[in-house]
């Protein structure tokens with residue numbers, strides 16, 4: 001970068017810091033989904049002006065999440081040939097994805113309290129309207145009019161991100177930004193699921209299906225929460241090895257004919273809870289088949305498909321089949337507290353420049369990514 005361009009950026013940022021000020025010539029670069037199923041396209045727009053309680057951050061780290069593949073494809077598979085189209089969820093194109101972000105505060109509106117320029121923050125992306133009863137409880141991820149960053153509003157595949165209120169910003173202390181960024185999705189998602197296991201988490205072994213990035217995060221957080229132990233199920237031998245190395249009680253091939261028996265043996269009986277991080281027909285069916293009386297199946301993964309549940313088995317076995325979607329603002333605060341006390345689960349992280357976002361998505365789609373790719377738009 002030439003010195004003169006550098007100077008332009010500094011001048012532009014100084015202008016951004018003044019609430020409500022015009023920022024002529026300050027261009028924000030983002031990579032957007034312009035057409036479903038097509039590579040993201042570079043777009044240059046004026047950097048947004050923070051007003052009211054809004055905060056503008058320069059993106060330091062933006063994790064590339066598996067769900068971005070579904071978002072850029074434009075649909076989720078519902079099984080039986082049915083699809084949930086993202087346009088039906090109110091997602092409009094062009095869209096800037098990226099929901100696992102760490103940024104530095106560069107500007108804020110006159111009503112934004114508790115922020116200052118230079119603050120490095122993790123962005124809680126699961127934003128709701130902030131007004132309804134559910135949002136007021138802090139469960140904004142369950143709002144009926146979601147504003148999630150990188151899904152419904154512009155996310156971190158961009159050099160700047162705007163958030164509507166400082167309550168979505170969390171201090172990461174001295175954590176490396178590229179390591180902290182995945183806490184915004186894979187961290188909070190697995191923490192939210194583990195919380196649903198309830199008080200038996202510390203006394204009963206659980207089953208975690210899926211040992212990819214999400215699975216290793218779940219295993220690490222389960223340990224940090226003093227979990228009794230986890231049996232991990234995955235069809236990929238390399239991922240089973242990774243789970244074993246990360247401290248799983250056992251790692252079982254979900255495609256084995258006797259997978260159910262192996263789980264029962266490892267758990268010394270039917271397990272109390274199963275967290276299904278894959279969410280395919282085969283994994284959810286296995287989960288419902290193996291869980292004990294009174295137990296819980298918590299479905300997190302969005303692979304797609306459907307299952308058949310004989311209705312009498314719900315009351316007779318008193319099982320709970322529950323979906324879990326990300327986590328609340330309170331859970332994000334708890335998660336960061338847990339990580340500060342017990343350390344961050346060690347997930348391999350590779351950083352890449354923002355301009356390589358399409359290659360990163362292609363590698364993820366091809367199953368070539370171990371752990372997480374994190375983009376570094378501010379680098």
Ligand SMILES: [Zn+2]
Nearest residue numbers: 065067185186
């Ligand atoms: Zn995600």
Ligand SMILES: [Zn+2]
Nearest residue numbers: 129132135143
């Ligand atoms: Zn709401």
